[in-house]
Amino acid sequence: xxxxxxxxxxxxxxxxxxxxxxxALDACDSTSSELLRRGETGAPxxxxxxxxxxxxxxxxxxxxxxxxxxxxxxxxxxxxxxxxLASLSGLSLAVGVGLARALEQLGxxxxxxxxxxxxxxxxxxxxxxxxxxxxxxxxxxxxxxxIIGIGINLLPPTGDLPQPAAGLSQACRQAVERHDVLAAIxxxxxxxxxxxxxxxxxxxxxxxxxxxxxxxxxxQVLADDAxxxxxxxxxxxDDGALLLRTANGIERIFSGDVSxxxx
Numbered sequence: 001x002x003x004x005x006x007x008x009x010x011x012x013x014x015x016x017x018x019x020x021x022x023x024a025l026d027a028c029d030s031t032s033s034e035l036l037r038r039g040e041t042g043a044p045x046x047x048x049x050x051x052x053x054x055x056x057x058x059x060x061x062x063x064x065x066x067x068x069x070x071x072x073x074x075x076x077x078x079x080x081x082x083x084x085l086a087s088l089s090g091l092s093l094a095v096g097v098g099l100a101r102a103l104e105q106l107g108x109x110x111x112x113x114x115x116x117x118x119x120x121x122x123x124x125x126x127x128x129x130x131x132x133x134x135x136x137x138x139x140x141x142x143x144x145x146x147i148i149g150i151g152i153n154l155l156p157p158t159g160d161l162p163q164p165a166a167g168l169s170q171a172c173r174q175a176v177e178r179h180d181v182l183a184a185i186x187x188x189x190x191x192x193x194x195x196x197x198x199x200x201x202x203x204x205x206x207x208x209x210x211x212x213x214x215x216x217x218x219x220q221v222l223a224d225d226a227x228x229x230x231x232x233x234x235x236x237x238d239d240g241a242l243l244l245r246t247a248n249g250i251e252r253i254f255s256g257d258v259s260x261x262x263x
Contacts, residue, residue, distance in 0.1 A: 002050070002052055003069055005179065006024055012183035013183050016186070016190055019190060020186055021048065022050065025050070026051070027051060029056040031074055031076035033056070035078050039078050039147065050073070054074060071154055071167070072151060072153050072155075073152045074150070075149075075150055075182065076150070077186070078145065078147055078148075079145075080144065081146065082144075085137055085139050087144070089201065090236065091201070093113070093201060093240050094208070096119055096211075098185065098192035099133070099150065099152075099185060099189075100113060102187070102188040106181060106184055107173060108172050111130065114212070115212070115235075115242050118131070119133075120213055121171050127164070127213055129163055129164065130152065130166050130167070130171070133148065150185070152181070153166060153167040154168050154176075154181070155168075156170060200238070201236075201238060205238060208235070209235045212235050215234075216232060217233055219244075229251075232244070233260065241253060
């Protein structure tokens with residue numbers, strides 16, 4: 001049986017249970033791929049797929065998202081917006097704010113955000129990746145559909161990792177149960193996505209700025225086939241673009257294939 005019990009989850013969602021249609025799977029290729037297929041056949045907004053195992057879980061820049069059933073929580077949420085694709089710029093940043101709020105409600109300390117789609121945990125003098133967000137968009141004449149994929153480490157990952165990684169257990173003084181984690185995230189995303197639908201990222205930007213781990217810090221932007229671009233991170237503008245103060249002035253960075261590293 002899947003690790004998520006839908007009856008237990010419903011009780012934790014309370015009055016918001018009716019807003020989400022959750023399906024828990026033992027395994028699938030990717031929760032986002034499965035939800036995309038269901039979306040194409042009319043799955044409603046608020047549909048959620050949570051899986052214990054993914055054979056082709058995807059991360060940013062084509063990376064594979066590696067996870068173990070007991071040590072992580074991976075799921076995807078389908079949401080629909082009335083505006084065009086262009087109106088959804090900054091959506092991954094808004095989702096990050098929802099994630100941070102939820103984890104802090106669960107007792108997590110030291111949670112921060114990194115442009116464009118990472119949730120980090122402060123460990124000593126450094127930062128480690130706690131959760132990742134991958135959003136896939138499509139549109140038709142009626143609406144724009146967002147498949148919001150989220151992977152969160154419940155326990156510290158092991159093995160040879162490309163970057164420092166952390167688990168939620170390192171952020172909380174007491175153990176947190178996975179049903180509580182998923183319910184808290186869905187509750188917060190419900191409010192954040194409503195705010196985003198009515199006011200765009202601009203409505204959420206001040207809170208994202210406060211949580212930006214590199215705010216006003218020297219960084220360098222790394223992109224494929226380009227030299228590192230050093231500057232001071234000024235956060236994001238109302239469209240979700242990264243603002244970087246460089247020797248040539250303030251530059252706006254739009255590409256999703258950009259990484260930040262402390263200079």
